[in-house]
Amino acid sequence: MAAIELKGLTKVYPGGVKALDSLDLEIPDGEFFALLGPSGCGKTTLLRTIAGLETATGGAIVIGDRDVTGVQPGARDVAMVFQDYALFPHMDVTDNIAYPLRIKKVAKAVRAEKAREVGERLGLAHLMDRRPGQLSGGQQQRVALARVMATQAQAFLFDEPLSNLDARLRLEARTFLKKLQRELGVTTVFVTHDQAEALAMADRMAVMENGLIRQIGTPAEVFQRPANTFVASFIGSTPMNLLDGQVRGERLEVAGCKLPVPSSVEGRLSDGEQIVYGVRPEYMTYSAEPVEGAFGGRVSIMENLGAAHLVTLEVNDTLVQVVVQEGSEPPLGAEGFAVPKDGRALVYRDGNVV
Ligand SMILES: Nc1ncnc2c1ncn2[C@@H]1O[C@H](COP(=O)(O)OP(=O)(O)OP(=O)(O)O)[C@@H](O)[C@H]1O
Numbered sequence: 141m142a143a144i145e146l147k148g149l150t151k152v153y154p155g156g157v158k159a160l161d162s163l164d165l166e167i168p169d170g171e172f173f174a175l176l177g178p179s180g181c182g183k184t185t186l187l188r189t190i191a192g193l194e195t196a197t198g199g200a201i202v203i204g205d206r207d208v209t210g211v212q213p214g215a216r217d218v219a220m221v222f223q224d225y226a227l228f229p230h231m232d233v234t235d236n237i238a239y240p241l242r243i244k245k246v247a248k249a250v251r252a253e254k255a256r257e258v259g260e261r262l263g264l265a266h267l268m269d270r271r272p273g274q275l276s277g278g279q280q281q282r283v284a285l286a287r288v289m290a291t292q293a294q295a296f297l298f299d300e301p302l303s304n305l306d307a308r309l310r311l312e313a314r315t316f317l318k319k320l321q322r323e324l325g326v327t328t329v330f331v332t333h334d335q336a337e338a339l340a341m342a343d344r345m346a347v348m349e350n351g352l353i354r355q356i357g358t359p360a361e362v363f364q365r366p367a368n369t370f371v372a373s374f375i376g377s378t379p380m381n382l383l384d385g386q387v388r389g390e391r392l393e394v395a396g397c398k399l400p401v402p403s404s405v406e407g408r409l410s411d412g413e414q415i416v417y418g419v420r421p422e423y424m425t426y427s428a429e430p431v432e433g434a435f436g437g438r439v440s441i442m443e444n445l446g447a448a449h450l451v452t453l454e455v456n457d458t459l460v461q462v463v464v465q466e467g468s469e470p471p472l473g474a475e476g477f478a479v480p481k482d483g484r485a486l487v488y489r490d491g492n493v494v
Pocket residue numbers: 153154155157158159177178179180181182183184185186333
């Protein structure tokens with residue numbers, strides 16, 4: 141097992157698309173690291189470049205203490221699970237799991253024993269003689285994982301391995317995969333476009349945009365303190381309120397309301413400065429009674445989130461969203477107030493958190 145380090149890693153595809161733009165990243169040994177970002181931001185390219193399936197056009201990749209930038213994929217000692225699992229349809233489960241060992245010329249009896257052991261661990265013991273076509277999507281996924289585990293690689297690379305599963309299986313697989321990674325302690329890089337999945341599973345994550353890493357941090361850091369407005373608007377099951385405002389003396393004027401300056405930025409703003417005020421709907425409380433330093437408006441939309449509701453207030457022509465717990469939903473059209481919780485609001489200047 142090994143740490144992965146990327147130094148100024150760049151990938152320009154023939155034709156000129158810069159999919160990776162001088163990335164620097166250190167993933168410590170044993171970490172479960174998620175790569176998250178919108179379609180086309182370069183996640184798959186990054187994973188494939190680490191695996192050696194794409195050639196870097198600049199920079200370096202170090203796995204453990206070895207610079208593998210120019211090393212063939214097969215000699216990098218990493219194992220990758222693809223989105224479509226890439227199982228061999230004509231081989232049974234045992235042979236699929238044992239395939240990488242066959243390539244490494246491990247003896248047949250040893251291969252079969254290893255496949256049995258890993259298959260058992262992944263709950264596949266009763267399916268070892270079946271072919272991929274006779275398995276469910278979730279079972280195929282476990283075979284693909286088993287094949288990776290059997291290789292005992294230095295690092296695992298997963299490209300959206302849960303994307304073919306239905307919502308329920310996906311949740312189960314998420315828990316399972318996280319537990320497995322913990323037990324094995326193998327450095328794992330996991331690509332997903334599903335932010336809930338990244339937040340739930342990763343030790344740390346990187347949020348990418350256009351070939352660049354826009355933030356690296358733990359899920360809690362990225363969720364609670366997005367470094368810029370791109371990450372702020374991308375992360376969160378309900379989008380963060382990002383509202384234009386201005387510093388007015390001791391206060392902020394946002395959507396025509398007077399708000400206190402968040403304590404985290406006290407003394408760091410200048411009077412008259414234009415800012416963006418960011419606060420998650422979950423980090424505000426709703427009040428039917430007037431409150432100082434809050435957004436006051438009219439309830440225009442209610443969305444059911446299950447155990448809570450997302451209330452949209454129309455505040456002087458600006459929409460502000462606040463989450464209320466079930467049972468305390470206000471009626472449509474009511475006057476209401478969204479009160480930012482202490483220490484939860486952020487201020488962005490030129491797109492970056494202050
Ligand atoms: N073989 C290729 N040749 C040229 N351009 C490519 C190639 N593969 C990917 N690209 C481009 O590189 C950029 C990054 O693509 P990549 O597949 O890495 O993104 P992604 O974040 O994984 O997207 P998705 O979530 O949609 O899979 C995109 O602009 C894409 O069009």
